[in-house]
Amino acid sequence: xxxxxxxPRARIRPVAHSSIGWAVRxxxxxxxxxxxxxxxxxxxxxxSLVQPVIFVFMFRYVFGGAIKIPGRDYVDFLMPGIFVQTxxxxxxxxxxxxxxxxxxxxxxxxxxxxxxxxxxxGGRVLADTVRNIVIITVMLxxxxxxxxxxxxxxxxxxxxxxxxVFFGTAxxxxxxxxxxxxxxxEAAQAAAFPLLAPLTFASSLFxxxxxxxxxxxxxxxxxxxxxxxEAVRACMLGGPTAGPVTSALLWxxxxxxxxxxxxxxxxxxx
Amino acid sequence: xxxxHQGAAIRVAGIVKHFGDVRALDGxxxxxxxxxVLGLLGPNGAGKTTAVRVLxxxxxxxxxxxxxxxxxxxxSPLEVRRRIGLAGQYAAxxxxxxxxxxxxxxxxxxxLSRHDAAARADELLADFALTDAADRxxxxxxxxxxxxxxxxxxxxxxxxxxxxxEPTTGLDPASRLDLWTVIEQLVADGTTVLLTxxxxxxxxxxxxxxxxxxxxxxxxxxxxxELKRRIGETTIHLTFADxxxxxxxxxxxxxxxxxxxVADPLSINVPxxxxxxxxxxxxxxxxxxxxxxxxxxxHAPTLDDVFLALTRSGS
Numbered sequence: 353x354x355x356x357x358x359x360p361r362a363r364i365r366p367v368a369h370s371s372i373g374w375a376v377r378x379x380x381x382x383x384x385x386x387x388x389x390x391x392x393x394x395x396x397x398x399x400s401l402v403q404p405v406i407f408v409f410m411f412r413y414v415f416g417g418a419i420k421i422p423g424r425d426y427v428d429f430l431m432p433g434i435f436v437q438t439x440x441x442x443x444x445x446x447x448x449x450x451x452x453x454x455x456x457x458x459x460x461x462x463x464x465x466x467x468x469x470x471x472x473x474g475g476r477v478l479a480d481t482v483r484n485i486v487i488i489t490v491m492l493x494x495x496x497x498x499x500x501x502x503x504x505x506x507x508x509x510x511x512x513x514x515x516x517v518f519f520g521t522a523x524x525x526x527x528x529x530x531x532x533x534x535x536x537x538e539a540a541q542a543a544a545f546p547l548l549a550p551l552t553f554a555s556s557l558f559x560x561x562x563x564x565x566x567x568x569x570x571x572x573x574x575x576x577x578x579x580x581x582e583a584v585r586a587c588m589l590g591g592p593t594a595g596p597v598t599s600a601l602l603w604x605x606x607x608x609x610x611x612x613x614x615x616x617x618x619x620x621x622x
Numbered sequence: 623x624x625x626x627h628q629g630a631a632i633r634v635a636g637i638v639k640h641f642g643d644v645r646a647l648d649g650x651x652x653x654x655x656x657x658x659v660l661g662l663l664g665p666n667g668a669g670k671t672t673a674v675r676v677l678x679x680x681x682x683x684x685x686x687x688x689x690x691x692x693x694x695x696x697x698s699p700l701e702v703r704r705r706i707g708l709a710g711q712y713a714a715x716x717x718x719x720x721x722x723x724x725x726x727x728x729x730x731x732x733x734l735s736r737h738d739a740a741a742r743a744d745e746l747l748a749d750f751a752l753t754d755a756a757d758r759x760x761x762x763x764x765x766x767x768x769x770x771x772x773x774x775x776x777x778x779x780x781x782x783x784x785x786x787x788e789p790t791t792g793l794d795p796a797s798r799l800d801l802w803t804v805i806e807q808l809v810a811d812g813t814t815v816l817l818t819x820x821x822x823x824x825x826x827x828x829x830x831x832x833x834x835x836x837x838x839x840x841x842x843x844x845x846x847x848e849l850k851r852r853i854g855e856t857t858i859h860l861t862f863a864d865x866x867x868x869x870x871x872x873x874x875x876x877x878x879x880x881x882x883x884v885a886d887p888l889s890i891n892v893p894x895x896x897x898x899x900x901x902x903x904x905x906x907x908x909x910x911x912x913x914x915x916x917x918x919x920x921h922a923p924t925l926d927d928v929f930l931a932l933t934r935s936g937s
Contacts, residue, residue: 367733367734367735367738374733377730378730378731381727381730381731382731385716385719385723385727388718388719388723389716389718389719392718392759393718456714456717457710457711457714458714458715458716460675460678460680460708460710460714461708461710461714461728461775462731463678463679463680464678464679464680464703464706464708464785465703465728465731465732466700466703466704466731466732466733467731467732467733471731
């Protein structure tokens, strides 16, 4: 092992780009790095699909017969809820991945590089957004296999997927904050469940909130997970879409606008 | 505004950093001349890593100033980051990327062109004997290979200042020697190195100057030789059957600066001055006086002794 010292090498110099140009390049480089990890260790992706598939079978075939949704087949009501649940629980991986990067000292190294502020976190969220697109597509196919019948056209289904992806991005920012706060991957997992359970189960994902006690139904109808599910249902099943989709996008956009700066600030100095 | 004399690549002046009630750094100051190696020594929790984290712009100091190549770590963090390479005890490489991909990623994030990042990665892989493993995922690397990759990653952008936080902790002796060679060649190239370590031997071999910190304070500073002289010298450690015999031995060897450890009444220590002949001298004199030693060994100062000696003299 030698480090030749005799001939000085041509000094390589940083390339000049605008700061926005570098922010985009750095974010893409980080996203690519995260996606490479996802592809090389596909078990994480597979496991984030196992749970929603189990839920599909449980609710479609075990509980579904006992749940009546007026005017709809239960499977059509269920699948958009499953999509939202998949995206929501999938966001835990954002926190786990970041907590692991932090534990290994990788974040420390990234922070000592002259890379753009926010690119490390932005790249993580971008990669997780790509992962969400893949997962939602797979779950849509699973839905078709168990008899999910969209009452609208391809464009509306794609709009529904877009709503899901935006919501997933907002949650990814939330879980960046969780990942930066907790000590390790296990702690991230432990912290995520109590955060997510009231959002996913006290919601309109699996049942009609009007069947719940009044106080719980009130919450279940108004919280962002339900609002997102209603927007996805409107897109994929038919009915008025403008109102629900606007509400869902406002929630997702609002959450991202608030959470992203907090996440990036946290990431710069720990 | 400059903190000290010209030619210092790293200047630290009165840095204070608290974590809650703990004063991790309590007014630490030192300078590292360009092209030299400073060994920052201290036990666990002494504040070594905190000092490195202030210098690499990750931690904001509560008070005091720190500069790298004339740039303040608080006011110009980006300029500082352009001039430092960081390698640490955690070997911060991405396990799922290959060695080559790891180095290219760091190159891109250091804002090298795609071509330069690729060329530099190849260069470093060759320099660090990683070419054969270049396209394997880093998780298949041995501990020594990971450290080499980590160190290579620190050097991607040719930083004039390199911060090495316990670069050889946990490595086997052969890997440690490999890494020392690399660091020596780095310094021969004109790089300034701040090295934290728990190993006196490592600092002795690599460092031009040593700063010892403990509980957030600088407790000693100097060249390795100066420091070793302060710590003391190898001692002859003799053990006897009972305290009375030990007492007689002290009398016999009265003129040789004999000391008796407080905690061990059966033992005496004699400084090994004047070389191996002193051992013969001591044994002859004890033998002539009829004082029989149960056991004898030679005790060279360890880093433990350094800290014990320094903290004792400090308090």
